[in-house]
Amino acid sequence: MSKRDYYDTLGVNRDASDDDIKKAYRKLAMKHHPDRNPDSKEAEDKFKEVKEAYEILSDGQKRAAYDQFGHAGVDPNAAGARGGQGFGDFADAFSDIFGDIFGGRGGGGRSNVYRGADLRYNMEISLEEAARGCEKQIRIPSHENCDVCHGSGAKPGTQPKTCPTCGGHGQVRVSQGFFSIQQTCPTCHGSGKQITDPCHKCHGAGQVKTHKTLNVKIPPGVDEGDRIRLSGEGEAGQNGGPAGDLYVVTHIKAHPVFQRDGMDLHCEMPISFATAALGGEVEIPTLDGLAKVKIAAETQSGRQYRLRGKGIKSVRGSDYGDLLCHVVVETPINLTERQKELLREFEAISQGDTAMHNPRAKSFMDKLKDFFG
Ligand SMILES: [Zn+2]
Ligand SMILES: [Zn+2]
Numbered sequence: 001m002s003k004r005d006y007y008d009t010l011g012v013n014r015d016a017s018d019d020d021i022k023k024a025y026r027k028l029a030m031k032h033h034p035d036r037n038p039d040s041k042e043a044e045d046k047f048k049e050v051k052e053a054y055e056i057l058s059d060g061q062k063r064a065a066y067d068q069f070g071h072a073g074v075d076p077n078a079a080g081a082r083g084g085q086g087f088g089d090f091a092d093a094f095s096d097i098f099g100d101i102f103g104g105r106g107g108g109g110r111s112n113v114y115r116g117a118d119l120r121y122n123m124e125i126s127l128e129e130a131a132r133g134c135e136k137q138i139r140i141p142s143h144e145n146c147d148v149c150h151g152s153g154a155k156p157g158t159q160p161k162t163c164p165t166c167g168g169h170g171q172v173r174v175s176q177g178f179f180s181i182q183q184t185c186p187t188c189h190g191s192g193k194q195i196t197d198p199c200h201k202c203h204g205a206g207q208v209k210t211h212k213t214l215n216v217k218i219p220p221g222v223d224e225g226d227r228i229r230l231s232g233e234g235e236a237g238q239n240g241g242p243a244g245d246l247y248v249v250t251h252i253k254a255h256p257v258f259q260r261d262g263m264d265l266h267c268e269m270p271i272s273f274a275t276a277a278l279g280g281e282v283e284i285p286t287l288d289g290l291a292k293v294k295i296a297a298e299t300q301s302g303r304q305y306r307l308r309g310k311g312i313k314s315v316r317g318s319d320y321g322d323l324l325c326h327v328v329v330e331t332p333i334n335l336t337e338r339q340k341e342l343l344r345e346f347e348a349i350s351q352g353d354t355a356m357h358n359p360r361a362k363s364f365m366d367k368l369k370d371f372f373g
Contacts, residue, residue, distance in 0.1 A: 006053035025054040116235035116244035127255040133220035143207040149199035153206035158197040163188035221315030263321025
């Protein structure tokens, strides 16, 4: 039987960090956990698949072996791995997940306590804002305790009752063959309470949808697709679990003058043909105002001038990229009679020795000569 790629199984890139792998695993393990999918063979298989992928990719040595040799490089049933079918296996994985998050409270605790989902917010910013950094306000949907019932979900003046099925534990024990496993209570879905008289505003949820405004600090140097994490600003957790994180992903708008390439910037630098021939000085825009560039005599189109340190600051360090100006020699337009006259005169006195004044044309003619013999 051919196996699925471990990275695909976890839905992460091959260069994913340990942290990303752990996160992907947590998400999938919770989704396919047998407690949440009772009697689903498919979920059980998925759960095992995910767990196996995590066991390999979370171990530096095994991951390296897998990267190099694929499935042949790692045998999850070999020493160290917990194979087998028993539910003990699930419990182990489960306490792995929650032991991690709640500092060891998992395993025997309430398995219906979930961390909220991470959320993503796409933010468009200008190149200038990305280069200098900025502070932005964003408005995102959120949940907040209902002000009528103060979060209880019960109509004011009434109290939620203890769930009769689980006696308030949120979990019930179910026997399956020789095993007895804990499952989330089907009546109260883990809250341990039952609301007989729901609040009219939140209909028993205890929370209402609202919006919150957050300040986001964008550090100087961010690039397309960079992520800024706002810890705990994601979706609220369930039954007292911690909130997820909010990731603000930056998208840089196209700039009319500059193209960005990592920390470097590129721009076109149009110069007149006279300046190109005689040399001179031109002013060009940079992110911090105008800068002067000395143009050498006999400059051709396509030549690059590098302005050191006029690029974008590194988002992590303190160094700056460069600004690369690409020369474009312009053909003059809208000429007056006098200008045309001078150009005709120029052309006439250059007639005898065109090759000397036009290096490209000369090399072009030379190639043609070679070609025709
Ligand atoms: Zn309410
Ligand atoms: Zn219950």
